[in-house]
Amino acid sequence: MASAAPTYVLRYFPVIGFAEPIRVLLAAAGVEWTEEHPEWPQEKPNQPFGRMPVLIEKTEGKPDFVISESQTIARYLARKYGFLPADLQEAAMQEQFFDQQHDVVADFNKCETLAEGEDRRERRKDVDEILDKLIEVQTAILQRNGNTGRMFGDGLSLADAASYGFYKVFMIGFVRLQADIANVIRAKLTPEIVKHLALVEADPALKAHTDKAESLMAVVQPQPGKL
Numbered sequence: 001m002a003s004a005a006p007t008y009v010l011r012y013f014p015v016i017g018f019a020e021p022i023r024v025l026l027a028a029a030g031v032e033w034t035e036e037h038p039e040w041p042q043e044k045p046n047q048p049f050g051r052m053p054v055l056i057e058k059t060e061g062k063p064d065f066v067i068s069e070s071q072t073i074a075r076y077l078a079r080k081y082g083f084l085p086a087d088l089q090e091a092a093m094q095e096q097f098f099d100q101q102h103d104v105v106a107d108f109n110k111c112e113t114l115a116e117g118e119d120r121r122e123r124r125k126d127v128d129e130i131l132d133k134l135i136e137v138q139t140a141i142l143q144r145n146g147n148t149g150r151m152f153g154d155g156l157s158l159a160d161a162a163s164y165g166f167y168k169v170f171m172i173g174f175v176r177l178q179a180d181i182a183n184v185i186r187a188k189l190t191p192e193i194v195k196h197l198a199l200v201e202a203d204p205a206l207k208a209h210t211d212k213a214e215s216l217m218a219v220v221q222p223q224p225g226k227l
């Protein structure tokens, strides 16, 4: 008898953060999953590396498979459910994009934890430099793929999930760190990227997630009077 499909528990804080690409992939995979928000720091010692996100894969008759590291979790799900190509070079093109985005998020976060004597404007200039390059490269990738709104191929990919999570964390999550960050990013977005984000958010496979989560497009293309 075939074993039952695995189900998942995603442990994270109740924020967008590093977890959004994982949520998008779980939703797109059509698997059963729930999210857990452990008490912190009480539950810190119970996580594999003391940090979250953590993914628990539950398969009947097998011990739980527990992994950390947001990028590792997303890659694992992408490979398992067909959101990364088997061709190693094609997969690497997507993964480099994912890693670059992760660096921009981490650098932006560092601006909030300056050491004494460090200049926030200098730090922010570094973030702008890699962010502007990333937007330029992403726009070229979208154009090369025929400006369909998909970054690679004709279906949702790891790169699409990563990109959606990236702009969501900047334009919604980071507003608590820098009030005008959504306006700053909106001014940088190209029409190709706007089209791409709209397509990801409208994906029927993601409906269960996007219906209950905050809408990125409401911030990317706000209705008049709602800014």
Ligand SMILES: N[C@@H](CCC(=O)N[C@@H](CS)C(=O)NCC(=O)O)C(=O)O
Pocket (backbone or CB within 6 Å): 017, 018, 041, 044, 050, 051, 052, 053, 068, 069, 070, 071
């Ligand atoms: N490289 C890790 C970083 C994980 C990380 O920094 N997690 C933060 C939340 S975004 C955390 O667990 N903070 C609580 C703590 O360190 O106690 C990843 O990408 O998953």
